[in-house]
Amino acid sequence: MADPRIHPQTLCVHAGTSGEESGALVPPIYQTSSFRFESTAHGAALFAGEQDGYIYTRMGNPTVAAMENAVAALEQGHKSLGCASGMAAINTVFSGLLSASDHVVCSRVVYGPTATLLSRIYKKYGVTTSFVNTADSKEVIHALTPKTRMVFLESPGNPTIDLADIKEITQAAHAGGAVVVVDNTFLSPYFQKPLLLGADIVVHSLTKFLNGHADVIGGIIVVKDEDRYQVLRKVLNQTGGVIDPFNSFLVHRGIKTLSVRMEQHARNATAVARFLENHPGVTWVRYPGLKSHPQYDLGQTQHSGPGGVMAFELKGGYRAGEALLNRVTLCNLAVSLGGVETLIQHPASMTHASLGREERKAAGVTDGLVRLSVGIENCDDIIADLLQALEQV
């Protein structure tokens, strides 16, 4: 575990630097499938786990390991496992820890494919899931049964930016013997460390803030203890959803600027949220940095910054959402979040368009809901773009 006295900005720059034999300052890209054995005895010792070393990149690679060490240090975890995507990370945790007849309690507002994985794929294998409002800890506690093996939280949640009380929910889940998994993608370890709040496992889409440059798909699992690391490592090695060395290199490079990016994301997003809150065309803004967020006080106790993602509701509903998105010029119409550029998304006409109106409503997606991932541009330019577009709505 990383020395807790080291400041997070320093960790971002230095965490995970490899003990590279060549003296390379930056861990090189080991673009290789296999690693040579010195002898049959050496190969046998590596396979038996009697000696440390690399065999085959699906089972481990030094470039991947350097990035994994960096994220584990930032989360104050024990070890981590780099995965091909955020969904590969989540799927590895589910397939490693869930068995037939287990029960899961999951946030009702959760990244869409996470919900689908549980309600369609794992359901086939006999896992049942209760989707509850995790903004209300009592609802979570009420949903726990003797068969509950896992509680899966996303805080802030997607796309409604609801928070879950990680500490309170974890205490209740642990009392019943369930593990708590937190998807920490929205805030990154720079602003929130769920393991320090009691959670057992953290997952990330590295695609978002950790890489930060919208040019990689990746994911990671961070664990607190060696036993669970070994269980999940074997599942990942066998199912094969690993990240590759080049993407690991890019993510590790992105992490070095995580602190400056997160600070600028939060500064910009706070200014944009205040602007939107005062605009007559906007009904409400949901952002953890605004005092008007119903869980503002909870946020102050469990994260050190509000991140860069918000949701807001337009007075003009569906039409206004479409109109706004077709009139912005600086903000990019694209899914994903956490990159240096500002992205705007209208779930009702984009990501959630295939759902019926009622199904959308159940997921917290109203017709005028817009999600904004505020980038690190000058915030005056972002606000000017939104202002001119809102005037035409």
Ligand SMILES: *Cc1c(COP(=O)(O)O)cnc(C)c1O
């Ligand atoms: C994007 C995202 C994921 C999935 O990550 P991928 O890298 O796209 O597979 C999971 N959870 C949250 C909160 C996300 O935003």
